[in-house]
Amino acid sequence: MSSVAQRATGRNRRRLTVAVKDALRELNIQLSLLNRRSGGRVELKDIDLTCLDLINRHGPLTPTALARRTGLHPATMTGILDRLQKGGWIVRERDSEATDRRAVTLRAVRERNAELYQVFSGMNTRMDELCGHYTAAELEIIADFLRRTCAAGRQSTEELGGG
Structure with missing residues (x-):
């Protein structure tokens, strides 16, 4: 691969990485708002x-x-x-x-969880519909990404907490 192609590939990867981080920030905001209203x-x-x-x-x-x-x-x-x-x-x-x-x-x-399930039923239904658009292999990749994202968040939280 030429150096021009490598730079283009690197720029594209950085752009995609930024897009993933931006999407996660937006997800965090939306889940916070959902939790506030649901709570x-x-x-x-x-x-x-x-x-x-x-x-x-x-x-x-x-x-x-x-x-x-x-x-x-x-x-x-x-x-x-x-x-x-x-x-x-x-x-x-x-x-x-x-x-x-x-x-x-x-x-x-x-026994109280039924109340929470009812409140979150709209989101759960939408998530089921969303997941229905992906193959099993894609869902495995998404689940792996989310687990790794959680681990990164947990580690970062521990670092900020001094522990």
């Missing part, structure tokens, strides 16, 4: 919804583990957990085997 439907703040999603996906968790995952101060986390518990979204269970008798585990109230 409003079930009377949850954005951060409450994020914490509930983490408990649903990775729980049961201790408040300390959840605070570490979110990077939130423990006092802030206490307020969030109080709201989630008052709303019936989570329960705090005493850990009878812990040496610290104050130790609790956070568990999502799975």
Whole structure:
């Protein structure tokens, strides 16, 4: 390949990389807006919804583990957990085997998830339709890209948090 062709290929790759990053930024904005509106439907703040999603996906968790995952101060986390518990979204269970008798585990109230599924049903339907336009091989590539993007985001978040 000639040096002119190599430069053109390099410019095209940079342009495409910028396009992917721009699309991810727009996706982040749209998902944030969706979460804000969806959370409003079930009377949850954005951060409450994020914490509930983490408990649903990775729980049961201790408040300390959840605070570490979110990077939130423990006092802030206490307020969030109080709201989630008052709303019936989570329960705090005493850990009878812990040496610290104050130790609790956070568990999502799975029966409440039906409300979240209903609120997000429009997005889920649209995602099903969107995925229907791709082959299985393309979906594997997209899923791999998104998993790697999540890993890059997690690593960058840890770097910013000093951990």
